[in-house]
Amino acid sequence: MQTEEANKLLDTAKIHLISRPDSVFITTILFSLRFQWDTSSTLFSTDGKYLWINPEAFIRLTPDQRITLLAKAAYHTALQHVSRMKGKRKKHWYVSCDYATNDILKGTGFVLLDDAIHEPVYADQTSEDIYTIVDMVDERDLPFVHQSIRECEDMDAEDMAMWVEERVQSAFMKAKLMNQGSSIPGCVTTFLNNLRTPKLPWNRILDNVLTELAADDYSYQKPNKRYLDQNFIMPGLYSERLGSLRIYVDISGSITQVEFDQFISEIFHIVKKLQPSVTEVISFDTRLTDKHTVNELRDVVELVFHGGGGTRIGPVLDDIKEEKPEVSIIFTDGCFDIRERPIPREGQIFWIIHDNLHFKADTGKVIHYELLER
Template identity: 25%
Template sequence: MKHVTEAALLIQKARTGLLLDHPFFGTLLFRLQGQERRSIKTMATDGVSLFFNPDFVAGLTQTELRGTLAHEVMHPALQHHTRRGNRSKERWNMACDYAINPLLMDAGLTLPQGVLIDRRFQGMSAEQIYNLIESEENVQQRPGTEDQQGDPRDGAGAGGERNIGDESPDTPGGVGQVLDAPQPEPGTEEQTPEEQARDWKIAVEQAETLAKLAGKAPAGLQRTLDAGTDAAVDWGELLRRLWSETTPADYSWMRPSRRHVWNGLYLPGVIREGVGEVAIAVDCSGSISKRQLGLFEAAARSILEGQRPSRVYVLYFDAVVHRVDTYEAGEPIRLTPVGGGGTRFEPCFEWLDEQGIVPQTMVFLTDLEGSFPREEPMYPVLWASTSKLAAPFGQVIPMAAA
């Protein structure tokens, strides 16, 4: 126990140093209860506890320990512990680290060698970074790893104690992992993840005020916090949900709903036969960045794989339709924009009319700065927009403009 006590004292000393020199991080750190866990290699937090390996703590310098503690507390400060959803735990941890580390370094903190730093991601939310990693890298799983998804309490051990080692993926360059917020035990007064998120939001606002009064607010803090707030509704998931609603569906007793079978109820399941033809219109007026294009391409490819359209038309336009690429069922799409003039949306609808095509869904990637047709088409239209402008018809899906 002597070693554990030494590690706890080192953490206490580092926390005091943060409170004096970096009050934003030091104040928030008091919300986390320290717990030793040798089952993890470094540190981890679920928004309630700060789990640490004493050997890892002992191997850090005091400046590195301060940076690592600030790194950990930024996970719940940015709501990372409540926003993962069904994403891969490993890739989510990497995306969260990329979102946090530049802020810490710009604040003058020191991080251990080998941490994840990529200035391309600076100011972006973890969701944006996650999608970019997925679209830019080979997303095949590394040997010995899995996409760990499911109930955040799957790692519970004997006696109800969570097996933190099972829940904390060993990510390259990771010095502190983010775990899903714990679910409350039935009959207790433990907070739900939603209540945790609310309290952390209040705590962050208070810590930010205190840091500003002390003249020691971290550089770039507001932009990072805003990125996290904007990501509360993930545009990719919203696009997926709205797109799915346009897919023809029916019910069948041949494939009962698995959601209710466990309870002895046999209800018909939803059968989606796959859509017919889909149109994707890419605004090439110069307002769409390569980064946004990559995000949209990854989301569109994922959705199309699930929807199984018979054909996909990709229209590249500005004031006119410059080119149309056609993809048959199962072919992966790749967006290669061409153009650069002003923006008119009418030519896209006109091209479909001229070809006699009535798509199951039409999706625009645009900033919505252009002229619209006078009449709404008979098919659903989704606008994945990088601005806060409105459209006269269809559903607007706000897409981060970073």
């Protein structure tokens, strides 16, 4: 009986959410989630694929709050709060994500839940920005939040991240096609753009890398399917995947936050398209500061670097010479003395240069680019 009542209230809340102006983005995300009633949840939870709601708790909410709950689950998914949780303290991350989503909900006219946490100081900040502050708080002093995020149990982390990303991108495009792009909160649009709309001419990079480095050859282990129905076994063309890739990110004081965000966006697309066997991401200013191994796409979103002084290219060139990666990609504004060291000739080097048309290098390929327009 309770479930029957909850089902009616859920249908009503969905109808009202759909009836809101400019609702295409949020409802497309919501309806991509597989729904289940779940008495083990204190209120609701989502892993980006499923949405679980406690029926008794849902019935106790006001009509406006039920709509808010559905929208909140959708925003947790849109911002990929599950895949971005890796390496963070869970309770602190839950609190950070609640601050971020509640700010979005309040700013877009939703009625917050009675026990919702909201601080104007966190307005328009990302969950990661908020986490850097919340992480300094003792766990015992954290405000209460419902555990609205849970890890997926039937897909591995990378497959889950890609599964969610496809649906978020689909919702994003549907809203654009319906002239509802303005309905998507700015922080959501920025996050999606940062990862999904690269400005660089990666077709040029890929052409060079694949032409020069892919080991194209014929093999009978992968026969040409075109001839199988003719009773001929002909060798097929195959290419080995890219080997070692080393990406260097300039974090010196001359690099702005916008430039740094663009670097992260482009790293995401490099890893996604080239699928190297080994990827190392290293930050530098006057020295090499942080080194990260990227095992899956979501690792790119969680990259953290420290530094911010001057800029020297010498340590980068020394590292390339010592490690001999197959491909080296250097993100920088080129504001340094390139004559500091001879440029190694090991492997392929790509200089990705922003806002410095005077930059030249006698070894490697130089590609200039512009920042995304916001």
